[in-house]
Amino acid sequence: MQFLYLAPVGLVQAQADGAITLSNPISAQLLMPLSRDGCLDNLFTALQDVAPEVRMLCSEFTAPRGRICDGLHIHLHGGGRRNEPAILSLSIVKLDPARLMAVLQDVTLQVQRDRQLRQSDAWLNALLASVADYALVSLDREGRVEQWNDSIGRVTGYTEAIVGQPYAVFEPEDTTTPERARDLLREADASGWSVDEGLRMRADGTPFWASAMITPLPDGDPGAPDTEPAYCLVLRDITDRRAASEGWRQAVFSDHLTGVANRRGFFHAAELELGRARRFPRPVALALFDLDHFKRVNDTHGHPVGDAVLRAFAEALRTTFRAVDVVSRLGGEEFAVLLPSTELAQACSVAKRLLAAVEGLTVRVDGVAVTFTVSAGVAAWDAQMAGIDDLVKRADAALYAAKAAGRNRVECWSSQSTDTAA
Numbered sequence: 001m002q003f004l005y006l007a008p009v010g011l012v013q014a015q016a017d018g019a020i021t022l023s024n025p026i027s028a029q030l031l032m033p034l035s036r037d038g039c040l041d042n043l044f045t046a047l048q049d050v051a052p053e054v055r056m057l058c059s060e061f062t063a064p065r066g067r068i069c070d071g072l073h074i075h076l077h078g079g080g081r082r083n084e085p086a087i088l089s090l091s092i093v094k095l096d097p098a099r100l101m102a103v104l105q106d107v108t109l110q111v112q113r114d115r116q117l118r119q120s121d122a123w124l125n126a127l128l129a130s131v132a133d134y135a136l137v138s139l140d141r142e143g144r145v146e147q148w149n150d151s152i153g154r155v156t157g158y159t160e161a162i163v164g165q166p167y168a169v170f171e172p173e174d175t176t177t178p179e180r181a182r183d184l185l186r187e188a189d190a191s192g193w194s195v196d197e198g199l200r201m202r203a204d205g206t207p208f209w210a211s212a213m214i215t216p217l218p219d220g221d222p223g224a225p226d227t228e229p230a231y232c233l234v235l236r237d238i239t240d241r242r243a244a245s246e247g248w249r250q251a252v253f254s255d256h257l258t259g260v261a262n263r264r265g266f267f268h269a270a271e272l273e274l275g276r277a278r279r280f281p282r283p284v285a286l287a288l289f290d291l292d293h294f295k296r297v298n299d300t301h302g303h304p305v306g307d308a309v310l311r312a313f314a315e316a317l318r319t320t321f322r323a324v325d326v327v328s329r330l331g332g333e334e335f336a337v338l339l340p341s342t343e344l345a346q347a348c349s350v351a352k353r354l355l356a357a358v359e360g361l362t363v364r365v366d367g368v369a370v371t372f373t374v375s376a377g378v379a380a381w382d383a384q385m386a387g388i389d390d391l392v393k394r395a396d397a398a399l400y401a402a403k404a405a406g407r408n409r410v411e412c413w414s415s416q417s418t419d420t421a422a
């Protein structure tokens with residue numbers, strides 16, 4: 001009896017003909033406004049105007065007990081204003097041949113929310129179906145693709161098999177690091193969004209230039225499982241726009257002779273990378289390269305052959321280092337490579353690999369075959385450094401040590417190499 005009174009839903013016990021034998025306050029609240037004469041003694045009479053079928057449903061239910069209806073929605077005329085119920089949910093159970101139990105609930109808000117959700121879904125589906133050059137990707141907390149949709153298929157060609165993969169799957173191999181991918185999520189957390197522009201790859205291996213914007217989804221529940229959607233990634237194919245600005249970028253940031261980044265491009269990229277390393281600590285290494293006795297190449301074979309050697313060396317750098325590494329010509333026969341997310345030892349071993357590749361290289365131009373060697377100095381970023389100039393100084397000291405020790409070798413920075421340089 002106490003349960004009947006305290007239940008958060010309307011409960012009505014009635015006889016087979018609808019005569020009410022027991023009801024709780026909530027059911028009275030819900031049914032009273034429906035009653036024509038202000039009396040509440042029969043369930044069927046109370047529902048006569050809004051759900052006349054209930055009487056018939058009960059009379060046609062011939063089994064001795066069982067569920068007559070479940071969650072039947074009753075739409076009330078004129079409801080929904082001033083917080084009045086507009087939709088009731090009604091379930092009726094036949095307890096035995098003589099008794100019915102009805103459960104009534106005001107589901108107005110719930111139904112409205114469902115309708116709004118369905119409407120949002122319809123809008124989103126319409127959007128996904130009509131956008132031509134955007135892929136709208138939901139990501140989980142770890143940045144993995146959470147769901148596939150048509151826009152992803154259209155822009156990137158990926159199928160549902162992409163679900164669960166890190167969003168870096170859209171980026172060509174070696175053009176990013178897991179740290180870089182995480183940076184964009186953290187940046188989005190901190191400032192509401194993050195944008196990255198760069199090369200992306202379709203499932204069939206064709207590249208396109210994309211702008212990628214990540215925004216955290218509102219109301220993310222911090223306790224939700226890691227696989228729940230937590231970010232929205234909007235990937236836009238901007239190859240056309242990029243083509244228009246490419247000439248300008250090339251002129252400002254590329255070395256005209258070798259096509260790698262120029263001094264300006266290097267310092268621009270390095271400042272960005274060190275900014276990231278300051279915010280989200282991770283290793284960064286720098287390798288400086290200087291061709292050995294390059295003056296002799298020019299003096300012996302002429303300047304055009306020297307140029308061909310510089311171009312061949314830049315190509316060797318490009319093929320040895322990862323796409324995410326910033327290969328640049330600082331000037332003359334001096335080159336620099338910035339290696340994000342790389343420890344000193346790893347950077348030294350790649351530099352050694354490069355020297356070995358150069359040793360096996362013969363540049364043939366105008367009937368002349370030229371071989372050459374190169375020296376390298378490698379240093380690693382540490383948080384005590386004021387900026388990129390400090391890192392360049394260290395790598396330069398190591399390079400000086402490599403030249404002093406006989407050339408065609410790699411030196412990693414240590415306090416001793418600083419002494420040598422001094």
Ligand SMILES: Nc1nc2c(ncn2[C@@H]2O[C@H](COP(=O)(O)OP(=O)(O)OP(=O)(O)O)[C@@H](O)[C@H]2O)c(=O)[nH]1
Nearest residue numbers: 290291292293294295296298303304306307332333
């Ligand atoms: N062909 C060509 N030569 C260049 C270019 N820029 C600088 N150089 C030459 O690079 C040479 C650098 O010579 P040095 O600084 O004496 O160095 P090195 O002969 O390589 O000797 P070490 O570095 O001590 O091994 C000079 O002869 C410059 O003229 C360029 O764009 N093209």
